[in-house]
Amino acid sequence: MPDVSLPTRMHKIRGLLSLPRSSRTVPILLLLILVAVPLITPSRSMLNLLTEIFIMGIFAMSYDILLGYTGIVSFGHALFFGTGAYMTGLIFARTGPKLGYLFLAIGGGILLVTVMALIIGYLSLRLKDVYYAMITLAFAELFFIIAEKWRSVTNGADGFSFNVPAVLQDRVVYYYVSLVLLALIVVFLRRFIESPTGKVLQAIRENEKRAEFLGYDVLKFKLISNVIAGVVASFAGVAWALQQRFVSTGVMTVDKTIDALLMTTIGGTGTLYGALLGSGITGMAKNWLSELAKVHPIFERWYIIFGLLYIGIVLFFPGGILGTLMRIRSTKNKPSVTISAGD
Amino acid sequence: MDTFVNLTLNGLATGMMIFLVASGLSLIFGLMGVLNFAHGSIFMAGAYSGVWAYSKTQSFTLALLAGMAVGIVVGYLAELTTVRRVYGKPVAQVLITTGLMLVLNEVLKAVFGPNIIAVSVPPLLAGSWDLGGIIIVKYRIFTIIVGLVVAVAGHFILTRTRIGMIVRAGVQNQEMVQVLAINIRRTFSLVFVSGAALAALGGIMMAPALGAVNPNMGLENQMLAFIVVVIGGMGSFVGSALGGILVGLAGAYTAWVFPEASLAVNVILMAIVLLLKPNGLFGMGGGRNA
Numbered sequence: 001m002p003d004v005s006l007p008t009r010m011h012k013i014r015g016l017l018s019l020p021r022s023s024r025t026v027p028i029l030l031l032l033i034l035v036a037v038p039l040i041t042p043s044r045s046m047l048n049l050l051t052e053i054f055i056m057g058i059f060a061m062s063y064d065i066l067l068g069y070t071g072i073v074s075f076g077h078a079l080f081f082g083t084g085a086y087m088t089g090l091i092f093a094r095t096g097p098k099l100g101y102l103f104l105a106i107g108g109g110i111l112l113v114t115v116m117a118l119i120i121g122y123l124s125l126r127l128k129d130v131y132y133a134m135i136t137l138a139f140a141e142l143f144f145i146i147a148e149k150w151r152s153v154t155n156g157a158d159g160f161s162f163n164v165p166a167v168l169q170d171r172v173v174y175y176y177v178s179l180v181l182l183a184l185i186v187v188f189l190r191r192f193i194e195s196p197t198g199k200v201l202q203a204i205r206e207n208e209k210r211a212e213f214l215g216y217d218v219l220k221f222k223l224i225s226n227v228i229a230g231v232v233a234s235f236a237g238v239a240w241a242l243q244q245r246f247v248s249t250g251v252m253t254v255d256k257t258i259d260a261l262l263m264t265t266i267g268g269t270g271t272l273y274g275a276l277l278g279s280g281i282t283g284m285a286k287n288w289l290s291e292l293a294k295v296h297p298i299f300e301r302w303y304i305i306f307g308l309l310y311i312g313i314v315l316f317f318p319g320g321i322l323g324t325l326m327r328i329r330s331t332k333n334k335p336s337v338t339i340s341a342g343d
Numbered sequence: 344m345d346t347f348v349n350l351t352l353n354g355l356a357t358g359m360m361i362f363l364v365a366s367g368l369s370l371i372f373g374l375m376g377v378l379n380f381a382h383g384s385i386f387m388a389g390a391y392s393g394v395w396a397y398s399k400t401q402s403f404t405l406a407l408l409a410g411m412a413v414g415i416v417v418g419y420l421a422e423l424t425t426v427r428r429v430y431g432k433p434v435a436q437v438l439i440t441t442g443l444m445l446v447l448n449e450v451l452k453a454v455f456g457p458n459i460i461a462v463s464v465p466p467l468l469a470g471s472w473d474l475g476g477i478i479i480v481k482y483r484i485f486t487i488i489v490g491l492v493v494a495v496a497g498h499f500i501l502t503r504t505r506i507g508m509i510v511r512a513g514v515q516n517q518e519m520v521q522v523l524a525i526n527i528r529r530t531f532s533l534v535f536v537s538g539a540a541l542a543a544l545g546g547i548m549m550a551p552a553l554g555a556v557n558p559n560m561g562l563e564n565q566m567l568a569f570i571v572v573v574i575g576g577m578g579s580f581v582g583s584a585l586g587g588i589l590v591g592l593a594g595a596y597t598a599w600v601f602p603e604a605s606l607a608v609n610v611i612l613m614a615i616v617l618l619l620k621p622n623g624l625f626g627m628g629g630g631r632n633a
Contacts, residue, residue: 073437123617130378130433134569135617141566142610149603254562258441265438301453307445311425314438 027186027273034179038172047175048243053283054182055239056263060275061189062232063260068270069193070225071205072129075257076136079116079143080230082252084109084237086147086154089247093162102165102238109234117230118223125222137254144252159248168242178239182276185232189272192228201225205270262310268320277322282306345476350595356483358591359490362584363548365568365575366493367541369583370534373572374501374514377535378433380440381421382542383565384447389414389543390550390560391455394462403465403551410547411540417447418539422532430531444561452558464551482551489548493541494584501580510534514578570613576623585625 038047059081066074088105095101116139124135147154154160168174192198200221203211212218241247250256259282260275267278289302317324364386371379379385393410397403421443429435463469464482471480501507513520513527520527549564550556567590575586590609598605616623 071434073434123614127617127621128433130372130376130437131573133378133380133437134566134573135613138566138570138610138613141563142607145606258445261438261441301449304446304449304453307442307449311439311442311446314435314442315425315428318435 031179031183035176038175044171047171049283049287051171051175051178051243053279054178055236055243056259056283057276057279058182058185058239059233059236059256060260060263060267060279061185061272062229062236063257064264064269064272064275065189065193065201065225065229065232067261067264068272068274069198069205070201070222071208072125072222072225073133073261074136074229075133075254076120076138076140077229077233077260078252078254078256079136079140080113080233081237081240081256082143082147082249083113083116084234085241085247085251086237087112087234088238088241089160089162090153092164093160097163097165099165099167102242106235106238109238110231113230113234114227117227121223121226122219125219125226140252140254140257144249147249147252154247154249157249159246159250161246164242164245174243178243181235181239185235186272186276189228189232193272197221197224202270262306264320265310266313266320268322268324268326271320271322271326274320274322278320281321346599348477350599351592352477352479352483354592354595355588356480356486356591357594358588359487359584360545360549360552360587361564361567361571361590362490362587363486363493364542364545364564365571365583365587366497366580367538367543367545368565368568369538369572369575369580370497370541371538372569373575373577373579373583374510375430375531375534376433376514376577377426377430377436378440379426379535379538380437380565381443381447382440382538382568383561383563384444384451385414385417385421385539386542386546386549386564387451387556387558387561388417388447388546390546390556391451391460393543393547394460394550394556395455397462397465403468407544407547410543414540414543414546415536418536418542419532421539422535426535427528427532448558448561457558459555459557461555462550463554468551486548486552489544490584490587493544494581497580506530506533567609570609573613573623574616576625579623579625582623582625586623 034050037050041047059077062080063074063077066072066077084105087109088102091101091105091108120136120139124132127135148156150156168177193201200211200216201224203214203216204218204221208218211221237251240251263278263282264275265278266281267276268274285302285306289305293300293302313320319327367385368379368382371377371382389410392413393406396409397406400406421440425439425443426436429439468482468485471478473479501511509520509525509527509530513525513530517527545564545568546556546560549560553560571586571590572583573586574589575582575584590612593608593612594605597608
């Protein structure tokens with residue numbers, strides 16, 4: 001792996017961008033700033049927006065495990081997000097707003113998502129990578145249709161609202177809850193990708209045949225990746241449902257998956273933090289552009305701009321924003337915070 | 344018995360309709376191995392512009408031509424600007440064509456508006472014949488005929504003509520064909536554009552059968568088309584036609600027995616085929632990851 005030489009090279013090139021050398025400093029600084037936000041601004045809409053960015057960031061990071069670390073494109077990731085959200089919504093709507101039921105939702109979500117990820121993964125990952133994209137899409141659509149038609153339970157596209165435990169109703173409290181969840185998941189996913197299993201996944205991404213010849217059971221590792229990504233996505237779904245206190249089939253749509261795809265690609269794949277950055281940019285841009293839509297209806301079609309930006313990034317900046325910044329810093333083709341930190 | 348015959352006829356017509364949508368994907372994905380996620384958008388571009396042309400001219404022939412022309416133009420532009428850069432890179436293909444899909448869908452909404460546009464079957468093809476309980480809808484027969492023509496012509500061109508031979512050889516070994524002084528890039532462009540034209544044809548054929556066009560029809564039909572190509576097998580034009588018929592028939596029978604499951608039956612059918620024969624029913628063996 002060429003990554004070994006990264007620290008030495010980084011040493012040579014003195015801060016074109018004065019980012020700290022240690023990959024831990026920036027995240028911790030950022031975390032401290034985010035902890036301070038509710039103390040500085042009383043704006044509820046700002047807190048809500050940031051909470052949404054955190055949750056979608058978790059979702060996008062889980063997507064990065066597939067796209068950035070395993071090298072496979074899923075179009076059905078919203079299925080896992082939606083399962084978490086529906087699990088939470090249905091359990092709270094049918095029982096009562098007690099904190100204990102939340103763990104039931106999380107546990108049930110993990111169980112269900114694991115089973116689904118294994119079945120869908122087994123069907124699709126044995127085949128060429130492109131099949132994975134379409135087969136995940138087909139299954140996500142299947143469950144979307146079930147959610148749409150099974151109106152007695154889900155109330156279809158109209159959705160249903162429910163009460164959440166009193167503790168979680170306070171916006172400031174929930175801001176911190178989602179921030180803590182985000183931090184925990186960052187730590188967990190970094191541990192995962194730095195683990196031997198994570199290294200094998202990256203080897204598969206770089207050269208699948210070679211990994212296979214080295215004796216690794218590629219299918220098994222891809223299935224692990226699929227399950228981990230699915231479970232983390234279901235956590236994001238749970239957190240989303242708790243924030244919105246409302247679930248409809250919107251949580252299962254392809255658009256949700258494409259959102260994660262856009263966030264990860266724009267921010268930078270294979271870095272985890274890139275997915276977070278992408279979530280921040282997308283969240284802010286959506287907020288800002290939908291304000292502009294009131295000025296002129298052309299901004300309702302803002303996805304055109306996003307799509308073009310995205311195509312440009314895929315064609316000319318495959319590392320996304322974060323990857324490109326890091327390349328400028330280290331004049332290296334495929335740097336990644338995670339690998340250099342792990343060695 | 345009448346019910347059975349009616350269901351079979353409906354299933355056949357639906358199957359041929361699905362095949363028309365899938366035929367373009369069968370070329371682009373099944374043969375060239377490019378997973379074009381913008382396929383549904385090109386299909387939709389054909390449907391919308393065809394419907395627009397039909398409402399302006401009242402001529403279904405002109406609508407078909409206009410739809411296909413738009414498909415060709417969009418396909419050519421897509422190939423020229425983006426798809427050309429990612430031949431042989433599957434993940435990049437999926438990513439880039441997804442971007443194309445997003446942009447195209449929004450452009451379509453900006454041009455034709457985000458609402459459902461109703462469209463009726465042309466008078467010549469409207470109505471049905473009643474043969475003692477067996478009802479034959481004229482437009483369905485028309486669909487079956489068009490589908491058969493496309494299937495036979497496509498199969499003939501791919502297997503019996505020089506250009507078809509070059510395409511198949513180029514898929515097998517691009518460099519070798521290049522060495523023989525054949526511009527394989529241009530041939531691939533031609534295949535991509537032909538696939539786009541077929542997608543657009545599928546779109547404008549589908550519009551009167553559905554009774555309306557809507558901005559969600561692209562992805563739905565693209566998925567159906569993909570399922571058909573997977574079931575039929577990669578690289579087999581006839582396989583896609585049979586896959587389409589299989590999906591159409593399965594859908595029609597389930598809709599009669601258990602309507603709620605008719606949408607799920609496609610995905611289940613695909614799952615079964617993938618479990619038993621990962622290369623599809625008539626595939627050339629390109630599917631399995633080896």
